[in-house]
Amino acid sequence: MAGRIHIFDTTLRDGEQSPGVSLNIQEKLQIASQLAKLNVDVIEAGFPIASKGDFEAVKAIAQKIEGPVIAGLARAEKKDIDRAWEALQYAKKPRIHTFIATSEIHMQHKLRMSREEVLKRAVEMVKYARSLCEDIEFSAEDAFRSDPAFLYQVFEGVIAAGARVINIPDTVGYATPIEFGRLIKNIKENVSNIDQAIVSVHCHNDLGMAVANTLAALENGAQQLECTINGLGERAGNAALEEIVMALHTRKDWFSGATGVITEQIHRTSTLVSKLTGVSVQPNKAIVGDNAFAHESGIHQHGVLNERTTYEIMTPESVGLKENQMVLGKHSGRHAFEERLKELGFSLNKEEIEACFVKFKDLADKKKTVSDQDLEALLSEKITEI
Ligand code: KIV
Numbered sequence: 144m145a146g147r148i149h150i151f152d153t154t155l156r157d158g159e160q161s162p163g164v165s166l167n168i169q170e171k172l173q174i175a176s177q178l179a180k181l182n183v184d185v186i187e188a189g190f191p192i193a194s195k196g197d198f199e200a201v202k203a204i205a206q207k208i209e210g211p212v213i214a215g216l217a218r219a220e221k222k223d224i225d226r227a228w229e230a231l232q233y234a235k236k237p238r239i240h241t242f243i244a245t246s247e248i249h250m251q252h253k254l255r256m257s258r259e260e261v262l263k264r265a266v267e268m269v270k271y272a273r274s275l276c277e278d279i280e281f282s283a284e285d286a287f288r289s290d291p292a293f294l295y296q297v298f299e300g301v302i303a304a305g306a307r308v309i310n311i312p313d314t315v316g317y318a319t320p321i322e323f324g325r326l327i328k329n330i331k332e333n334v335s336n337i338d339q340a341i342v343s344v345h346c347h348n349d350l351g352m353a354v355a356n357t358l359a360a361l362e363n364g365a366q367q368l369e370c371t372i373n374g375l376g377e378r379a380g381n382a383a384l385e386e387i388v389m390a391l392h393t394r395k396d397w398f399s400g401a402t403g404v405i406t407e408q409i410h411r412t413s414t415l416v417s418k419l420t421g422v423s424v425q426p427n428k429a430i431v432g433d434n435a436f437a438h439e440s441g442i443h444q445h446g447v448l449n450e451r452t453t454y455e456i457m458t459p460e461s462v463g464l465k466e467n468q469m470v471l472g473k474h475s476g477r478h479a480f481e482e483r484l485k486e487l488g489f490s491l492n493k494e495e496i497e498a499c500f501v502k503f504k505d506l507a508d509k510k511k512t513v514s515d516q517d518l519e520a521l522l523s524e525k526i527t528e529i
């Protein structure tokens with residue numbers, strides 16, 4: 144049994160770290176306002192110390208966007224935390240999100256710090272952040288590749304220091320679902336004060352398993368899920384918000400918890416993010432790709448026209464689309480062809496339909512899809528022949 148699942152959207156921070164993506168303040172505000180309509184619980188608005196532009200964007204979002212918690216990222220360093228707070232202080236519900244790496248690889252080669260130093264720094268900086276802001280999230284960067292015993296120690300320390308949320312990232316997308324689920328379960332069993340914090344996960348998609356890992360974590364007790372619109376993010380991206388949310392929405396029989404996301408806003412949010420970032424969505428992308436609710440083959444079209452649940456596990460309306468799409472191509476059958484003719488206002492007798500259907504199949508063999516304009520041209524040609 145599970146209750147409310149918190150959705151933490153990091154499109155404006157980790158999503159913006161996608162190669163080639165850079166959003167200005169107005170664009171960030173537009174996306175943040177749409178994320179508020181989508182009703183996510185937390186918007187990570189940026190990394191204030193990263194640039195003046197990012198600082199101003201986080202500040203503007205903190206001042207103007209109401210509803211969700213507004214978070215800003217900071218390394219576990221005083222100057223980062225001060226800068227984050229400078230931008231976030233205007234928010235009705237501000238959160239400082241501070242992080243430090245805990246894996247041997249990162250501590251040795253990037254931070255050049257010992258375990259003891261990392262633990263001390265994490266605890267000190269959470270205490271410091273807590274002196275400025277009530278809501279503190281702590282992330283153990285590269286948690287999945289960290290020594291679990293050390294992770295437990297770090298999480299215990301930062302919770303005692305006042306962290307309200309502890310986040311477990313699979314920073315390099317290395318985990319598989321069973322392993323990641325097990326890690327979450329072990330953290331819940333081995334961190335003595337875990338009940339005083341919300342357990343969060345943050346999965347990257349390097350092996351294409353970010354959503355699967357996130358759902359495995361949820362099954363093992365995670366309460367906050369970090370994700371981005373369209374799965375945007377560093378390298379291969381982050382867990383896609385729309386996939387997580389619609390998996391939960393569609394499979395209530397599998398998991399009883401619910402998010403607060405207004406699913407009918409999903410499509411609009413995806414289109415806006417794609418337009419403003421310039422990163423297009425692949426056609427076969429789950430939930431938001433152009434083909435996600437399109438049916439081409441005759442067998443599928445016939446099925447859906449008779450009873451949509453034959454080939455649709457969720458409705459297009461549930462993600463904010465008006466209707467599904469019957470794509471006419473060489474695999475389409477008479478049934479869908481006749482339906483489309485009726486929709487276009489043609490009423491033909493059996494013989495005319497038969498003659499046009501033959502012409503349509505000829506054309507479909509030459510073209511990938513047959514558009515309404517193609518049909519109209521074909522029909523006017525055929526009708527004048529008849
Ligand atoms: O992937 C990661 O580890 C991060 C942290 C900063 C949360 O983005």
Ligand code: ZN
Nearest residue numbers: 157312314345
């Ligand atoms: Zn990340």
